[in-house]
Amino acid sequence: MSLLEISGLTKRYRSVQAVEDVGLTVGEGEVVGLVGESGSGKSTVLRCVLKLVRPDSGSISFAGKDVLRMRGAAARAYRQDVQMVFQDPLGSLNPRMTVEQLVGEGLVVHRRLPDARARRDRVVELLGMVGLRPADLGRFPSSFSGGQLQRIAIARALAVGPRLLVCDEVVSALDVSVQAQVLNLLLDMRDELGLSILFVSHDLAVVNYLCTRVAVLRSGRIVEEGTREQVFGHPRHEYSRELLAAVPDPERVLSARSH
């Protein structure tokens, strides 16, 4: 049994078939990439997993439990087990909140660590994990770079101890050198915390760098799925080959790792 199991997922918006019959699994400690062009349905899959959007049909299970039927306490537990990081950190982090408030918010919302001092200690620990300093506690989002903001967003997501991290284009807005740092941080978190990651991106170089398994989405359907080596080395589907051919340098981010 995989940690996350999606099967037959279908979602239609009026005239648009956003996602059709999508099946996907993410195992414990696995990093799975979901790639496809703009409009192929990547974010719709994530929104269904996050219970932000209700699919028309299909099933989603997490640790063997039916996600779509979760209510009350089960849904609250699920909202801690599955955390998300998005593309635009400045847009997704409240500009009026300090780093301490932002990173500690999940702990407050889910009534974990009600003691302010214990919560601050935990926030400092989280900042250390993502490479930020205790001196950053009182700073506001506008004073950080894009890469630092994604570190804050990752610390915020990790605060309540999730088992699955769902990432939507999290490095797309960053410079290439900073991309590698944030991707390496995600891999470190996977190793240290045993985190599973479902990583959505239109950027094949990034997915090639990060993911052990890859699914290719086209017009709402998965046209190819396999290990990174299979999909990037020997793509079976014509569409995957076209996607790969359109990448100027798939090894781009990979080469940044040695620096």
Ligand SMILES: Nc1ncnc2c1ncn2[C@@H]1O[C@H](COP(=O)(O)OP(=O)(O)OP(=O)(O)O)[C@@H](O)[C@H]1O
């Ligand atoms: N709330 C909505 N109402 C109507 N149509 C929607 C809605 N959300 C998504 N769609 C449509 O569903 C399709 C899939 O959208 P989705 O956002 O999942 O694609 P995506 O792969 O994440 O694209 P991008 O790479 O641009 O983020 C698109 O045609 C989109 O226009």
Ligand SMILES: [Mg+2]
């Ligand atoms: Mg999207």
